[in-house]
Amino acid sequence: MEAKPNEVEEVETCSEDAEDHPQRGGWKTFPFVSGNVLGLSVAAGGWASNLIVFLMTKFNVKSISATQINNIILGTNNLFPVAGAFIADSFLGSFSVVSIFSFISLLGMIMLTLIATTHSLRPSSCPPGSLTCEGPSKFQYSVLYAALTLASLGLGGTRFTIATMGADQFRKPHDQGVFFNWYFIALYVANVISFTAIIYVQDNVGWGLGFGICFIANVIGLLVFLLGKRFYRQVKPKGSPFMSIARVLVASVWKMKISLAASRDSDYFYGDVALADNTVPTKAFRFLNRAAIKTEEDKQFDGSYEKTWKLCTVKEVEDLKTLIKIMPLWSTGIFLSTPIGISSSLTILQALTMDRHLGPHFTIPAGSFLVFNLLATTISIFIIDRFILHKLRPLQGIGIGHVINIVALVGSALIERRRLEVVTAHNLTNQPGTVVPMSALWLVAPLSVVGIGEAFHFPGQVALYYEEFPKPLKSTSTAMISLLIGIGYYLSTAITDLVDRTTGWLPNDINQGRLDNVFWMLAVIGVVNFVYYLICAKFFKYQNQSV
Structure with missing residues (x-):
């Protein structure tokens, strides 16, 4: 090519x-x-x-x-x-x-x-x-x-x-x-x-x-x-490209008293490229356009203009607008990763209480159960890449991932309800440390479904941000996935603490708790977040038509 x-x-x-x-x-x-x-x-x-x-x-x-x-x-x-x-x-x-x-x-x-x-x-x-x-x-x-x-x-x-x-x-x-x-x-x-x-x-x-x-x-x-x-x-x-973002914000605040009503394209600073070859200011988030308006104070001794903390190029302003437009969609990933973080941690607690034997001589470590999520993601990405990816746009793939994640949370709630029934049937409620006679392999199903969902929404988000982020921020676009996952984990800690303080669902001995209610709560959060995602996706317009 x-x-x-x-x-x-x-x-x-x-x-x-x-x-x-x-x-x-x-x-x-x-x-x-x-x-x-x-x-x-x-x-x-x-x-x-x-x-x-x-x-x-x-x-x-x-x-x-x-x-x-x-x-x-x-x-x-x-x-x-x-x-x-x-x-x-x-x-x-x-x-x-x-x-x-x-x-x-x-x-x-x-x-x-x-x-x-x-x-x-x-x-x-x-x-x-x-x-x-x-x-x-x-x-x-x-x-x-x-x-x-x-x-x-x-x-x-x-x-x-x-x-x-x-x-x-x-x-x-x-x-x-x-x-x-x-x-x-x-x-x-x-x-x-x-x-x-x-x-x-x-x-x-x-x-x-x-x-x-x-x-x-x-x-x-x-x-x-x-x-x-x-x-x-x-x-x-x-x-760092983040410096240009900061400069746009500072310059727009510095010039907040400047009127935009009578501004013309020639009033804006385009840098070293001719006006005909550059992006003109758009009407979206118009107040940021002030950062690119040339004033007498911005003029250098030789009559030229340079980028400073009081004057930015139109391209820098439009790059920031692009980020602002994509941020609502990006925020839906935070509330997608939060339930995944909570359910992954709770799954390890479940595995510790269940029968983890695989044959008479081998016991699966509780922490190793998350490998089923990894394997499901890997296999699913391969299948999607070979047979499905070319038929989907990024927003569609992300949406499918949302739905599959909700299904996984419902499955986790049903399996936990069954585990608690076994606990009650064998009178193990007040016997912490006793293994519940139920195979931990039941946990493989929801973990695998979560992995399939990640195969849809994770690559979809990477593709969307890489294509839609401004050119100076291309290298940062993939790190934004890591950022939302990190925020999601912190938020999951806060939610877990809130549930622990306000309900009796999360005691130290989970056989006395109601983890199934926690999973149902996470499923509801997932549904609400999916509706929020659909609203954001409806109003989002691709900037790069090749996506």
Whole structure:
């Protein structure tokens, strides 16, 4: 396929901004980049995927508190990539950010390994089902939170930044697309290893060895990445595109007294490009147009105009308007990820109380059940990509994902109701720690349905934001997915706390609670959010007609 002129221009620009020569970049860097992705993802998945179980069994944290801590940590994991991207784009560059935060992640792995192997850093062990367990001291909590903070910052600062750096190694858009495919394959492979092998070691051999494996994986990932330094093309920091957004807001407020009634196209600042070749100010959010109006105060000594905190180009103003238009749709993703975050945590609590035997000699770790969600997403993405994707526009795919997620929550509520019936039938209500005679494999069904839903709405959101975000924010568009997931996890913590305070649905022993009511509540939230999504989608207009 013949490259479009603008594509060639972008590639050449990238090449000019990179500190490289002909022998740098290309596929020879892929083993070093993918080695970092594999190593750090195995390490991150090893501690994050089984955190609830670790808090409950080794730190004697109550089940609901454990889920709240878990959701806060997962939220941080997904919020910090935006900060990592800002630091890389504005100050340090991708290589420095990945190197620094890989080391920070390593420090977190060292601390978690020490916590798991040093008795004084955690409370005394507690028999299963005991109601008089010794809780962690303030010092033990401080060490734990410090370790989790370092591990979380390390994960957040590397995951999206290494993807950007990997794509920077290639000059052709086709090669960049192939890299992203292999990047996600490496990510999925690492997650499968974490959700199965490492969790099994933690639950059945020892937490010290489990975290020790995470430490070794982190070391390997960091060393492999550093070994490739002489091969990398390193793109210089260009400054954050968020600065132009801030400048538009400041300039529009500064000039709020200027009248727009008699303004003409020639009154606006277009930068170095001629008026005929530029975007004219639109009427939407017209008050922002003031930021691009030229005044005598904006004129330089030689009579020219330059971008300042009081004067922006029309293009910058229109880019901000585009973001404002897409934000309502983006916000629906927050209320989509919130029920997913809550239900994932509650599913682990359910699995801990149910029969997890697979044959006479093997017990599935509770944290490993989330791998069924991962597998369902992976398989569904492959099927959708091959047979369905070309028939759907992004908004349609996202809408289907909303509906499927609601169905999954209804299924979770019905399965939990059945579990509570078994609890009552066997008189296990007041016997915490006793395994309910019901197979935990029942949980596979709703987890798989959630995975199918994610296969629709997650790629749909990535495609929508990448196509519709302004050009200067293309690299930030994918990080917006991580941002909404992070906010969703924080919101899930707040909702869980509210339910815990106002109802009796979430006691420490879930056999005495009503998790089914929580799932029904989440399904109702999903329905309301879907209606909100339909309203936003109805009024949204694609800016890029190629979508």
